[in-house]
Amino acid sequence: MRHEVVIGIDGGGSQTRVMVSDLNGNILSYAVGGASSVHKDRNAPENVQQTIRMALTMAGCKLDHVKGLCAGIAGYESDQDMEWVTRLTAIEGLDCPKWYVNDSVVAHAGAFMGNPGIVVVSGTGSIILGITEQEIPIKNVDFHHYAASAARFLSYDAVYQMLAGNIHPSDESLVLQIQSYWGVENRDQLRMLAVAGFIKDRQERDKKFGEMAPLITTAAEAGSPLARSVCDEAMKQIMVGVEILGSFFQSDHVPVTGIGSVVNCAYMKSKLINSLQTGINKRYEFHNPQLSAAAGAVLMAFRSLGLLVDSHRVESMRRHPHATW
Structure with missing residues (x-):
């Protein structure tokens, strides 16, 4: 047939x-x-x-x-x-x-199946797209704004904060997991790996950091201060992008959804829903994708x-x- x-x-x-x-x-x-x-x-x-x-x-x-x-x-x-x-x-x-x-x-x-709204994409990459009531597409990158919430950015930030010493005793489990992930025994060895550039090839380095992100998001859900500070900062940047695009909508109520492995992990999704409720320009409403x-x-x-x-x-x-x- x-x-x-x-x-x-x-x-x-x-x-x-x-x-x-x-x-x-x-x-x-x-x-x-x-x-x-x-x-x-x-x-x-x-x-x-x-x-x-x-x-x-x-x-x-x-x-x-x-x-x-x-x-x-x-x-x-x-x-x-x-x-x-x-x-x-x-x-x-x-x-x-x-x-x-x-x-x-x-x-x-x-x-949204053709209806107005804002979609936050955050997984391997990050982009925020709004389509207004006039069917005009607007992306945060149109304004040269980038929400560093892609998987690799969470991992880079966590490692940098760790190397800078911005850790709490309750971060110990995450610290050990990160050291194990990179095949080192302590922060001194991780520091030497970092100063050598981790991995020479940029694509391979970004991929390695991207694949580490679940350690961060899982630790955030478990209460790690280090992981939560990294995820919270990423969410602040997402909300800046949402608010920029939201200002172009005529309605006071703007639907928002999240797509991707990062924004849909338990901690980040909860954080997005709560952050939308305190929107400045509009009243944002979280919708699950149809x-x-x-x-x-x-x-x-x-x-x-x-x-x-x-x-x-x-x-x-x-x-x-x-x-x-």
Whole structure:
């Protein structure tokens, strides 16, 4: 049986998530591969192409069955990025229309399904995107603001605070975990590793620090003063970005959601919800995302093809476990 399908891609800094849907919203497959951003992984084109092929195979579809592809890609910020972004999906025989946006855009499309709101993306990377009542997209990076809440930044900050001696006796468990993570026995050895630059290759160094972040967020939940100070500072920066974007909304009530491993860990999610309640410019309301970012990319592909995103299609999509968070 021949399926006409669309492909939705949530291309993050650590993983690529590919969803294949028929034109009625029935999700036929979902596949996960390596990073999509060349800034995080030099093998990004191979990662994305392999994941697309895997998803199509799982769906029982061929390349010429694809009617459209929408990809949200981490690190896609300007026209100068198009050269490497288009290479991600440059598969011979995949000749359908292709639409590319930043990964925050597909996250917003899934979370709010076309309605106004602000999405805080904080995982491997960090970006805050608002889409106003006039459907105007505004990102915190448009103002050259960056909320240093991505996983690696939490880890860098924790290590720097530790090396500076900003630790409490109740941080001892976290200190030991960090030393073990870096393969050292004490802070003097960690200091020598730090002065040598930790790891020479920047991508490998950032990846190593990024993978350490769960130690920090888990310790924050357990009450570590060091971990909490790092996470609280990241949340302050997130809220500055939210407030900047919130000032562009007409309504006094602005919905906000969080996407990503950092902002959705127990401590940070609770901190975000509480911080939103003390907003300055607006009354911010936390909303759980309605659909996943990959499903948001599918929705955008439907709309780009001129297909109506009605309740039937949305309910069909919801039946797949990876279409919701």
